[in-house]
Amino acid sequence: MTTQAGRIPNLSLAQRAWNIRRKALLMGEVQGQGYIGQALGIADVLAAAYFHALDYRPEDPEWEGRDRFLLSIGHYAIALYAVLMEAGILPENELETYGMDDSRMPMSGMASYTPGMEITGGSLGQGLGIAVGMAMGLKRKRSPAFVYNLMSDGELGEGSTWEAAMSAVQHRLDNLICLVDFNDQQADGKSTAALATGDERAKWEAFGWHAQRVNGNDLPAVVAALDAARNAPDTQPRVIIFDTTMCKGVPFLEAREITHFVRVEPDEWGRALAVLEEGYPQ
Amino acid sequence: MTLNSLARKYEPRKVPETKVATSAMIASLAAEGYDTVAAPFGHALVDCARKDERIVGLSADLSKYTDLHIFAQAMPDRFYQMGMAEQVLISAAAGLAREGFIPFATTYAVFASRRAYDFIAMAIAEENLPAKIICALPGLTTGYGPSHQATEDLAIFRGLPNMTIIDPCDADDIADMVPQIAAHPGPVYARLLRGKVPSVLRRHKPDYRFQLGRAQMIRDGRDVLVISTGLMTMRALDAATALAGDKVDVGVLHVPTIKPLDVETIAAEAAKGGRLVVTAENHTVIGGLGEAVAGALLTRGIAPRFRMIGLPDEFLEAGALPTLHDMYGLSVNKVAERIRGWL
Numbered sequence: 001m002t003t004q005a006g007r008i009p010n011l012s013l014a015q016r017a018w019n020i021r022r023k024a025l026l027m028g029e030v031q032g033q034g035y036i037g038q039a040l041g042i043a044d045v046l047a048a049a050y051f052h053a054l055d056y057r058p059e060d061p062e063w064e065g066r067d068r069f070l071l072s073i074g075h076y077a078i079a080l081y082a083v084l085m086e087a088g089i090l091p092e093n094e095l096e097t098y099g100m101d102d103s104r105m106p107m108s109g110m111a112s113y114t115p116g117m118e119i120t121g122g123s124l125g126q127g128l129g130i131a132v133g134m135a136m137g138l139k140r141k142r143s144p145a146f147v148y149n150l151m152s153d154g155e156l157g158e159g160s161t162w163e164a165a166m167s168a169v170q171h172r173l174d175n176l177i178c179l180v181d182f183n184d185q186q187a188d189g190k191s192t193a194a195l196a197t198g199d200e201r202a203k204w205e206a207f208g209w210h211a212q213r214v215n216g217n218d219l220p221a222v223v224a225a226l227d228a229a230r231n232a233p234d235t236q237p238r239v240i241i242f243d244t245t246m247c248k249g250v251p252f253l254e255a256r257e258i259t260h261f262v263r264v265e266p267d268e269w270g271r272a273l274a275v276l277e278e279g280y281p282q
Numbered sequence: 283m284t285l286n287s288l289a290r291k292y293e294p295r296k297v298p299e300t301k302v303a304t305s306a307m308i309a310s311l312a313a314e315g316y317d318t319v320a321a322p323f324g325h326a327l328v329d330c331a332r333k334d335e336r337i338v339g340l341s342a343d344l345s346k347y348t349d350l351h352i353f354a355q356a357m358p359d360r361f362y363q364m365g366m367a368e369q370v371l372i373s374a375a376a377g378l379a380r381e382g383f384i385p386f387a388t389t390y391a392v393f394a395s396r397r398a399y400d401f402i403a404m405a406i407a408e409e410n411l412p413a414k415i416i417c418a419l420p421g422l423t424t425g426y427g428p429s430h431q432a433t434e435d436l437a438i439f440r441g442l443p444n445m446t447i448i449d450p451c452d453a454d455d456i457a458d459m460v461p462q463i464a465a466h467p468g469p470v471y472a473r474l475l476r477g478k479v480p481s482v483l484r485r486h487k488p489d490y491r492f493q494l495g496r497a498q499m500i501r502d503g504r505d506v507l508v509i510s511t512g513l514m515t516m517r518a519l520d521a522a523t524a525l526a527g528d529k530v531d532v533g534v535l536h537v538p539t540i541k542p543l544d545v546e547t548i549a550a551e552a553a554k555g556g557r558l559v560v561t562a563e564n565h566t567v568i569g570g571l572g573e574a575v576a577g578a579l580l581t582r583g584i585a586p587r588f589r590m591i592g593l594p595d596e597f598l599e600a601g602a603l604p605t606l607h608d609m610y611g612l613s614v615n616k617v618a619e620r621i622r623g624w625l
Contacts, residue, residue, distance in 0.1 A: 129373020129376075130405055132374045134380055136374060137377060160370060160401070167365065170365065
């Protein structure tokens with residue numbers, strides 16, 4: 001499935017995920033802030049999505065045949081910029097413009113700023129509904145492309161998520177794959193202490209979805225889940241709930257208690273990068 | 283809810299001698315003396331869709347009450363029933379627009395403007411997508427009370443960049459509007475009269491044709507200039523006929539496109555000296571046509587004697603529509619009476 005530009009060297013998914021983490025940390029260092037915890041946590045899922053599952057052309061981000069990847073969670077933009085650079089869709093030499101005036105990489109992801117950014121996320125609970133419409137549109141065009149929507153566990157609290165979930169089943173959108181990053185952290189604390197309090201996989205199944213729940217930091221499991229979602233034989237929409245660890249790959253940050261907007265002191269960015277360096281996958 | 287109205291619910295009522303029923307929510311709008319056209323929006327959309335494969339229709343369980351059922355019956359494979367879910371109605375329309383389609387999404391004006399606003403703002407307007415949001419029950423066109431009376435929808439959408447806003451007057455406006463908004467490259471919010479819709483404007487001006495973005499004089503008058511939109515242009519024209527009997531000469535400038543406002547035409551007409559200028563709209567006086575016209579005129583240094591006809595800054599009563607139109611000043615008699623009083 002994967003289309004890769006020839007200029008991108010052949011690396012393992014673990015190395016891709018490592019590169020994504022490193023780029024995200026470098027961007028965080030530029031601004032001295034950012035949703036770095038989420039970026040480190042979702043890096044494995046993004047690596048598997050962009051270097052195993054998705055079909056796209058780095059030199060032509062608007063290619064009609066591409067699989068669409070929607071970032072419903074606008075604040076995860078730092079993570080998507082990292083993978084878009086890794087995939088050759090965004091030039092790596094713009095990394096240090098992150099969050100600056102006139103940058104193509106604003107702090108919250110917007111469709112009109114960034115090649116490869118399909119929608120403007122950030123008002124949470126909107127991505128899945130837009131994905132429903134795009135999946136309908138692709139079916140009308142008889143396109144084999146998939147729509148992926150990356151959302152957060154916090155968005156499970158938005159009513160619009162469940163309107164979209166019902167609608168996707170009603171319209172038999174088997175070309176829709178929803179990815180839920182379940183890191184159990186939202187602005188005020190644990191997601192499981194807010195509205196994501198039940199058996200989330202059972203909820204999606206009860207709504208009629210093909211549902212899986214896997215460790216989102218276990219690359220072989222992530223790859224297998226993406227394959228199973230794409231290849232499921234039925235006409236249901238598909239969801240994968242990825243349990244992830246905030247700040248994955250930088251243990252001293254993983255240990256921090258409040259991690260929705262992780263506080264990183266100016267001198268800690270270098271330390272975080274150094275810790276990451278030690279774990280470069282062979 | 284005021285303390286006053288809370289007290290009122292405990293006052294026993296007597297059965298009135300003349301019974302006036304609350305019109306059904308889906309009732310057609312009455313305009314005495316005019317011919318009507320059935321479901322002009324639905325038929326116009328079918329005509330338009332036959333010529334343009336990109337057009338699709340969506341509704342949130344209100345296709346019958348927005349005349350979209352005509353389209354759904356004619357082209358079932360191009361119609362999406364989205365269920366009673368306005369947020370995904372709008373989001374899905376955005377997604378279809380992203381994939382190159384021209385979605386017409388219908389619901390009631392209250393639900394689009396209040397419940398789905400964030401989705402319209404972020405998924406459609408911010409992206410400048412060609413989605414068309416067509417909404418029945420604009421302003422005060424039902425006696426069901428504030429849950430169904432979209433008295434502030436124009437104010438809500440006027441603040442939204444990229445949005446084109448239309449308040450058509452009659453069946454001909456609606457039929458002519460459909461292909462023009464389909465061809466418009468951006469998002470559109472249009473108010474809709476449904477069911478049996480009166481045909482009014484061409485009775486007064488046979489060569490009138492709706493033009494997106496244009497205000498047009500329907501009749502000239504030396505004493506008063508009424509600048510009106512939506513169904514209030516019907517009321518203004520009938521009031522002008524009534525006032526002509528009193529030797530009061532009333533001109534009517536019809537402004538079906540609320541945004542972008544045809545400021546040139548409005549300013550040129552308002553600057554023609556000596557006339558009382560009255561705006562008339564089926565909407566709260568806050569943030570609608572009246573304030574838009576006032577702002578446009580003042581910034582150009584045009585300051586005629588100026589009055590506004592519109593709904594008060596209140597949650598309105600339930601009841602029979604003719605009673606409510608009289609109570610809140612939207613009836614022909616009340617429009618004529620107020621203009622007479624201002625002269």
